Each structure stands twice: as structure tokens, then as C-alpha cells.
Amino acid sequence: MIPHSFRHIHTSLLFDAGVGVKEIQERSEHLDINTTMIIYAHMTKNIEERTSHKFSELTKGLL
Numbered sequence: 001m002i003p004h005s006f007r008h009i010h011t012s013l014l015f016d017a018g019v020g021v022k023e024i025q026e027r028s029e030h031l032d033i034n035t036t037m038i039i040y041a042h043m044t045k046n047i048e049e050r051t052s053h054k055f056s057e058l059t060k061g062l063l
Contacts, residue, residue, distance in 0.1 A: 008039075011027075015041055021037060021041065024040070
């Protein structure tokens with residue numbers, strides 16, 4: 001089990017690396033996936049840039 005003081009950075013880095021929320025929930029030992037999402041799934045700069053790039057790729061050629 002991860003010491004509580006390292007939980008936030010550990011979990012945030014996993015989200016930033018693109019690890020799935022279900023895997024992060026299990027690794028964090030949260031009983032409810034909403035706990036994982038509410039506390040840890042904030043947007044980092046990397047996630048924001050990847051999301052923007054993915055959306056651009058998905059909509060390329062539509063206009």
C-alpha cells in the first residue's frame with residue numbers, strides 16, 4: 001500500500017501517464033471509482049494538450 005503522503009502525486013502521475021481510471025482506482029484501493037475521479041482526475045498540462053491534440057485529429061477534415 002502507498003503511504004498517504006505520496007498518494008496524490010503517485011495517482012496524479014498515473015493519470016498523467018494515461019493509465020486507466022479503473023486501474024488507478026484499484027491501485028489506490030478506493031472502493032468507489034467516484035472517489036478516484038473527484039479527488040485525483042484533475043487536468044494536468046500534459047492531459048490538456050493530449051486531449052486537445054486528440055480532438056484536433058478526430059475533427060480533421062470535417063470542416
